[in-house]
Amino acid sequence: MTVSALREAFGSAIVRHAVICGDTIVWVSRDRIHDALAWLQATPDQDYNYLTDITAVEYRDTERPLEIVWQLRSLARKVDLRVKVALDKRAPLEVPTCWDLWKGADWLEREVYDMFGVTFTGHPDLRRILMWETYAEGYPLRKDFPLRGHFSRAEQTRQALAANPEANYSLEELSIAEAYHELPKEMRERLRHGERGFLK
Amino acid sequence: MSIRTVEMALSTPGLDAEGRPVQVPLGVGGRDTAESRIPGHYDEDFGAEHMLVNIGPQHPATHGVLRLVLELEGETVKRCIPHIGYLHSGFEKLGEYRQYNQIIPLTDRTDYLSPMANNVCLALAAEKLMGIEITERCRVLRVIACEMSRIISHLVWLGTTGIDLGAFTPFLWSFQERERIYNLQEAWTGARLTTSLTRVGGMMADIPDGFEAGLREFTRTFPNTLREVDTMFTRNAIWCGRTQGVGVLTAAEAINYSLSGPMLRASAVDYDVRKDRPYLGYETYDFDVAIGEHGDIYDRYRIRLEEMFQANRILEQALDRLAALKGAPLNVDDPRLILPPKRRAMSDMEAMIYHFKQVMEGIKPPVGEAYMGIENPKGELGYYFVSDGSAKPVRWRIRPPAFINLASLPKMCEGALLSDVIAINASVDIVMGEVDR
Known part of the structure; x- marks a missing residue:
């Protein structure tokens, strides 16, 4: 029912759909994904008011596009819907944020950005969340990321020992306290370079 | 009103004309200067400036390695910025x-x-x-x-x-x-x-x-x-x-x-x-x-x-x-x-x-x-x-x-x-x- 209504509203932007293991999955084109999510949330018949999860899937087949997955739910109707967008890996990995629709998307999108390097355009605070801000090895859940990381164990140890514990506050946080100008000059320099300077 | 006066007032609340206990506003006292008499003025000691407080990651009340950076105005939290990932295991x-x-x-x-x-x-x-x-x-x-x-x-x-x-x-x-x-x-x-x-x-x-x-x-x-x-x-x-x-x-x-x-x-x-x-x-x-x-x-x-x-x-x-x-x-x-x-x-x-x-x-x-x-x-x-x-x-x-x-x-x-x-x-x-x- 949802799929046919979606097709009616969005036409060719609904790329395809499938039912796998009892779950309905809809592939939407990237250009219309934000409209489709907003429509699913706001249309009374659909009423997908609850965002269960946002994640991404990269397949072992390197030719296959990377997929962004939204798990939606209607609490009142007790139905689930999985919405996907396929992203060509040769182009920049970008999708519009749905933070304006669900505040719960904030950390979930940050996590996908952190783990897969997908940019959610329009997200107000897209920073790394699980890895530290100076992490320079790439995006851990990508298939080209080896299980033990890109750097050698020796290099990882060296960087961990060389990390400056004083640089724990972000610049934004230091500006709250107006403490930035009271810091020693040498530390200000380091912070201005973001202390994330090495090996990008 | 000086700090001393506030303390006195607190220790001896007294009653007002209608017999209710006198309430003393806290936190806006501070030093008795010309500036402090301007309405809406807050003495610097009492929270005009925002303060940054870090809690964790090694703090028993955060229930694990959670780190919170809090922006405080006096004792009120203006903003809370959580930092996680200290236990990330992949x-x-x-x-x-x-x-x-x-x-x-x-x-x-x-x-x-x-x-x-x-x-x-x-x-x-x-x-x-x-x-x-x-x-x-x-x-x-x-x-x-x-x-x-x-x-x-x-x-x-x-x-x-x-x-x-x-x-x-x-x-x-x-x-x-x-x-x-x-x-x-x-x-x-x-x-x-x-x-x-x-x-x-x-x-x-x-x-x-x-x-x-x-x-x-x-x-x-x-x-x-x-x-x-x-x-x-x-x-x-x-x-x-x-x-x-x-x-x-x-x-x-x-x-x-x-x-x-x-x-x-x-x-x-x-x-x-x-x-x-x-x-x-x-x-x-x-x-x-x-x-x-x-x-x-x-x-x-x-x-x-x-x-x-x-x-x-x-x-x-x-x-x-x-x-x-x-x-x-x-x-x-x-x-x-x-x-x-x-x-x-x-x-x-x-x-x-x-x-x-x-x-x-x-x-x-x-x-x-x-x-x-x-x-x-x-x-x-x-x-x-x-x-x-x-x-x-x-x-x-x-x-x-x-x-x-x-x-x-x-x-x-x-x-x-x-x-x-x-x-x-x-x-x-x-x-x-x-x-x-």
Whole structure:
């Protein structure tokens, strides 16, 4: 029912759909994904008011596009819907944020950005969340990321020992306290370079 | 008014013309200067400047390695910036290098306060992906595992939150009760924390002798302790003062922030996965779902307390069913899924081949994907598997309830007092192993 209504509203932007293991999955084109999510949330018949999860899937087949997955739910109707967008890996990995629709998307999108390097355009605070801000090895859940990381164990140890514990506050946080100008000059320099300077 | 005058006024409140006690405004006194007499002026000592306070990552009140950076104006929180990831272990990445049954030990270590429930969710997700129908006895045992986990997880929450708010005794009570469940859990699985209880299509082990009697005894006496906690907390003036009206989220906000579990239900949203998307035959058990009203810490406490009573009810019913299913098969009858007994594997050619193929190749699900959500103590735990037909998943996604619930912390802390931040953070019921994964 949802799929046919979606097709009616969005036409060719609904790329395809499938039912796998009892779950309905809809592939939407990237250009219309934000409209489709907003429509699913706001249309009374659909009423997908609850965002269960946002994640991404990269397949072992390197030719296959990377997929962004939204798990939606209607609490009142007790139905689930999985919405996907396929992203060509040769182009920049970008999708519009749905933070304006669900505040719960904030950390979930940050996590996908952190783990897969997908940019959610329009997200107000897209920073790394699980890895530290100076992490320079790439995006851990990508298939080209080896299980033990890109750097050698020796290099990882060296960087961990060389990390400056004083640089724990972000610049934004230091500006709250107006403490930035009271810091020693040498530390200000380091912070201005973001202390994330090495090996990008 | 000088500081000294304020102190004098406080120590001798006095009465005004109408006989009411004189109220002295605090915090706006400061030094008596020409500037301080200008209306709206705040002395620098009393909070015109915002202050940055760091809590954690090594702080007992953050319940793990959570770090909070707070922007304070006086004692009021203007902004709360959480930093997580100190316990990141890359479980999702590790899962892509493991067969389905080998992922089960990883799930023990995510939400380590309710390992058995995580094991059950993983087995259910893999079974959904492979289209396996498990036996009735297995279902009942998994319900018992889930509800035992709910009780121990909520007991830890109750004890630690009590300590955070200055109540020490219920901590001892709840940990004593928890110990009894842990002993049963140890007898069943051989481990107190890394249980790895389930397998795809069945269980790692059947319950040992004396387990049913032990659990019966627990369910008989456990409500007494809960009632004592109820007596201590529910109408306690200090407890109510610290929790009522603190950290409030409305129903619309709770849905918008994707909260789940007791956090969602405290905000008057009637959603419980056990009732609304039943699994393991939960629809056939007789239990009630507690729904809050105000969305504050107090309601979250009431809901968790009631959930323990209800979990106890479910355990009693499950034990009755277990007695009726005595001798029924536990695992599915499929040698491609379930390892043969060791004795047969060493003496029977066919069993040995199945054993070899399972250990060396693993179980291969069809190409596809499946999402399975269950009602964990912390909220809705979901495992999302994507399979390309090989024995190892392409993607294993954990939908972490604690992570998503914690994301609402900045919202709840806005405008709260510094001491309330501790209470609010405790009420989310986080476990950092799951937040950071």
